[in-house]
Amino acid sequence: MLYALQIAGESGAKYAEARYHRLESQGMSSRNGVLISAYSEISEGIAIRVLVDGVLGFASTNNLSRDGVREAVQKAIARARTHRNVVKRPIELSEARLGRVKYSVNPLKKFSNIDFEEKIGLHKLFWNSVSNSVREAKVPVATLSYVEWVEEKIVANSDGAYVESSIPRISMDYNIVVYHPQKGYIQRARGLGASGGLEWLEKWNVVGAAADEVRKLEEILLTAVEPPKDSVPVVVGSEIVGLIVHESCGHPSEADRILGREAAQAGKSFIKPNMIGYRIGNENATVVDDPTIPGSYGFYLYDDEGVAARPRYLYKEGLINEFLHNRETAKTFGVESNAAARAMDYTSEPIVRMANTYLRPGDHKFEELLEDVKLGVYIKSYMEWNIDDERWSQRYVGLEAYLIEHGEPTKLVRNPVLELTTKSFYSSIDAVGKELRFYAGTCGKGEPMQGVPVWFGGPDVRLKSVRLGVAVQ
Amino acid sequence: MNIDVDFVARLVNELSKMGFEDVAIEATIKDVVMTKIANSEVSVVQNWKGVTIDLYLAKEKRIFVLRFEPKSLEELYKPVETLLSLSRRIEESPIYAPLPEPSKITYREEVFDKGIHNNIDNIGKFAEMVIEAAHREKIDSVAGMLQMGETETVLATSKGALLEERKTFLQSYVRAFAEPDGSGQWCFTSTSLDTKELETMAFIASRYAVESRGRSEIEPGVYDVILSPMVFGNLLDYIVSMASAYWVIMGWSMFMKNRPGDRIASEHLTILDEPRNRELPSYRSFDDEALETFNKPIIESGTLKTFLHNTKTARLLGASSTANAGWISPRPWNIVVRPGDATLDEMVSEVRRGILVTNNWYTRLQNYVEGIFSTVARDAIFYIENGRIARPVTKIRIADKLSNILNNIEMVGRELYRIQWWEVSTPSKVPFVLVRNINISKHMM
Structure with a gap:
């Protein structure tokens, strides 16, 4: 590590950063309760970043010998130098609160606490539970994957940071297909993830939760009706609220997007550099991104530039309040980095990312969100979603959804489509639930694509009046 | 760049001696x-420069x-020994099939371009040059990516295969912006350095940026749609992946x-998997099970001809391997659409009320x-009238x-474009298509 910094300095780099990054994972996947395969993966190497003649160079290697590291550093510098004619504005980095620290997450229950057979047994229990929860329909396929992994890093740079960390994570994903000869197919895919250990298996109770979902999927297939055609109040479940704030607040608040660095990939942002203070919603719209939530999938205390993490208030009571920054974008905006630089693995450059993004909860019980609604829709879960690359026009297709009649959820609704703009969503929230729930995802960004673990969440919220669509059947 | 082929072969022997009936190792080095x-x-x-080693091991049908x-080798053996001890405690995989006897590779070609090798630094x-080419049109800025590289792959199996292949690749895409609201995007993928095609790519993106300024909105509804190769390529990426057994x-x-x-599709549509296409970066003469690859139709004149198989899925579904392994999941190598005879202008002239979509992103499925x-x-979208x-x-x-997209294709373009970018992972050669x-x-708000 320090050798890499030394070589870079001697070779003329204005700034150098070295990150030892090791990911060790084990997992297994099953189909209909039977194990398809088990797998094990180790990714281990060093990532180097250098600033040379105003150009940012990156190189990675898994040859950890001194020769290997020296070659990577020199290649990063030499190939960066060939681009000096293609730079208009030399890159600089902001001042930052850099750490010299070591931290780790200690799981309550270690991965080794239960043996391999018991982990396999979970797959059988899952299948038995799922396949026995339908009455008229069938479950042709139900797959389950289980992964446990540990991420170890040392981040050091020529500005003095030295941060060592170790974070274990656990994740499960399932895919359930339910079929009825007259009604066709319905499908639910769900992912769960957290930092920590096996204690999450009890909290998630995948076996019980999936059985409930399958019963509901069959009911949707057999009984669901179309959503109302007129505009009605819509209660958006926390699972969708979490996704909405991730897509329409977190992503457009990434300062590198705002500056155009991702313009050809994930796109630009409707937020322009001068829009701090712009009203994007009403007073219910406060969105926070916080890497420091214990147990979260996106947990970290120092980012991959060695900067100390803190909660970021992206939208605050309806106003655009703060962007997500690394040291490069912070310098451009004349602010301090708020520690949003993350890299997927040693082959990846650290770029501006979310961690755990959520809508701040309010004071309504769930029943209170529904009680004044004569006719409306409650959308609890989704499958399909997307958003344009400015993060303005977005679409979410409900999976489990209910008609609300006289304050009560009644009939199931099939494939309701919530398709609206970012400002419409944040301006239409007229009541906010009190219960904050989080959901796990792997957020994709960058070139090459980097997937990093995140949580997104929020309470259930009520939108005052929405015209829903319906997906093509 | 080179991999110690003997080392890989020795490793297969060592792992076989440890008690695994099936061993395959694929070592990849890249620059x-x-x-x-x-x-x-x-x-x-x-x-990026480094070596990756992928191992496939099976013991008593456990995978x-x-x-x-x-x-170091010691670091590799430790988890392997752990797996060996686990193998008795888990059950047989329902997809297990023995690794096949390696087929004789009747022809191999070197898809290695000195232009890329000599210019990588x-x-x-x-x-x-790409930035300059884009700015020959009256645009404001351009974003994008240019990538060059070379890889070498060595595959050894316990059935006696020892195969080696190296190749070069180039990928690029640009997105041009023209104030106040114009933007256009195009891409190019190849196994060789081709500056003329890079310039053409930049030119197409910039033209679309200029021509798409002054955008307005249209009502939702049912339209005839012309999909550009970028868009059709994205949808085929999903559709052909779903043909993996x-x-x-x-x-x-x-x-x-x-x-x-x-x-399953319009009679106008034929889609092939072409591992032997020398222009496309996923060129491979052998699959991960050491079977010789071959070009094949997946959909021919609207009929589903085959799923993509390795020996496991082939055994399970009573078919033959199509040499698309993936040890667990078969995958397409390169996707090629058989050209039709229409020009883009001819397609446009056949549309009374429709839309030309030149780029897209964020495809997601409800089911x-x-x-x-x-x-x-995304980017340049044009309303077509009369x-x-x-x-x-x-x-x-x-x-x-997706079935409506496949079934409603009425015209297929005569010119194929080489497509691969952020939203199209499999290298593809795709035309414009008209879908009714x-x-x-x-x-809605």
Whole structure:
């Protein structure tokens, strides 16, 4: 590590950063309760970043010998130098609160606490539970994957940071297909993830939760009706609220997007550099991104530039309040980095990312969100979603959804489509639930694509009046 | 760059001696450089060099897959020994099939371009050329990526295969912006350095940027839609992946309801998997099970000809391997659409009320088995009225069923474009297509 910094300095780099990054994972996947395969993966190497003649160079290697590291550093510098004619504005980095620290997450229950057979047994229990929860329909396929992994890093740079960390994570994903000869197919895919250990298996109770979902999927297939055609109040479940704030607040608040660095990939942002203070919603719209939530999938205390993490208030009571920054974008905006630089693995450059993004909860019980609604829709879960690359026009297709009649959820609704703009969503929230729930995802960004673990969440919220669509059947 | 082939072969022997009946090792070494462009300047230059070792192990029909970047053999053996001890405690995999006897590779070609090899350290001048080419049109800025690299792969199996292949590749895409609201995007992929094609790519993106200024909105509804190669390539990336037999059995496929021989698309559509296409970067002469690859139709004149198989899925579904392994999941190598005879102008002239979509992103499915999906149209989108392009439009989605896209193709373009970018992972050669009666949605508030 320090050798890499030394070589870079001697070779003329204005700034150098070295990150030892090791990911060790084990997992297994099953189909209909039977194990398809088990797998094990180790990714281990060093990532180097250098600033040379105003150009940012990156190189990675898994040859950890001194020769290997020296070659990577020199290649990063030499190939960066060939681009000096293609730079208009030399890159600089902001001042930052850099750490010299070591931290780790200690799981309550270690991965080794239960043996391999018991982990396999979970797959059988899952299948038995799922396949026995339908009455008229069938479950042709139900797959389950289980992964446990540990991420170890040392981040050091020529500005003095030295941060060592170790974070274990656990994740499960399932895919359930339910079929009825007259009604066709319905499908639910769900992912769960957290930092920590096996204690999450009890909290998630995948076996019980999936059985409930399958019963509901069959009911949707057999009984669901179309959503109302007129505009009605819509209660958006926390699972969708979490996704909405991730897509329409977190992503457009990434300062590198705002500056155009991702313009050809994930796109630009409707937020322009001068829009701090712009009203994007009403007073219910406060969105926070916080890497420091214990147990979260996106947990970290120092980012991959060695900067100390803190909660970021992206939208605050309806106003655009703060962007997500690394040291490069912070310098451009004349602010301090708020520690949003993350890299997927040693082959990846650290770029501006979310961690755990959520809508701040309010004071309504769930029943209170529904009680004044004569006719409306409650959308609890989704499958399909997307958003344009400015993060303005977005679409979410409900999976489990209910008609609300006289304050009560009644009939199931099939494939309701919530398709609206970012400002419409944040301006239409007229009541906010009190219960904050989080959901796990792997957020994709960058070139090459980097997937990093995140949580997104929020309470259930009520939108005052929405015209829903319906997906093509 | 080179891999110690004897070392890989020895490793197979060592692992076989440890008690695994099936052993396959694929070692890959790569040297890749990528220039990322934003605001018409370089934003970062990324380099990757390293060796990856993938292992496939089976003992008594139990399957293990491992990926390592080992510093030493000892580090590699430790988890393997752990797996060996686990093998008795888990059950047989329902997809297990023995590794096949390696087929004789009747022909191999070197898809290794000296132009790329000799210029990998000078990528900056090509990035500069792409930026300059884009700015020959009256645009404001350009973003994108240019990547060059070479890889060497060695595959050894316990059935005696020892195969080696090296190749070069180049990928690039640019997105041009023209104030106040114009943008256009195009891409190029190749096994060789081709500066003329890079310039053409930049030119197409810039033209679309200029021509799509002054956008207006249109009502949602049913339209005839012309999909550019970028858009059709994105949808085919999903559709052809779903032809992998593994995705069929795992419930992630619109072909779960189908068998080879079923009519699933317009008679105008033929889609091939072409591992032997020398122009496309996923060229391979052998698959991961050491079987010789061959070009094959997946859909021929609208009929599903085959799923993509390795020996496991082939055994499970009573078919033969199509040499598309993936040890666990078969996958396409390169996707090629058989050209039709229409020009883009001829397609436009056949549309009374329709839309030309030149780029898209964020395709997601509500239901993979039913193929219910939507995708966001992006960059240059044009409303077509009475056989002519009328005006640029914005903020719409294609929201329909993939089966409708396949079945409603009425015209296929005569010119194929080489497509691969952020939203099209499999290298592809794709034309423009005209699709009738497709649902278009947009935000309601």
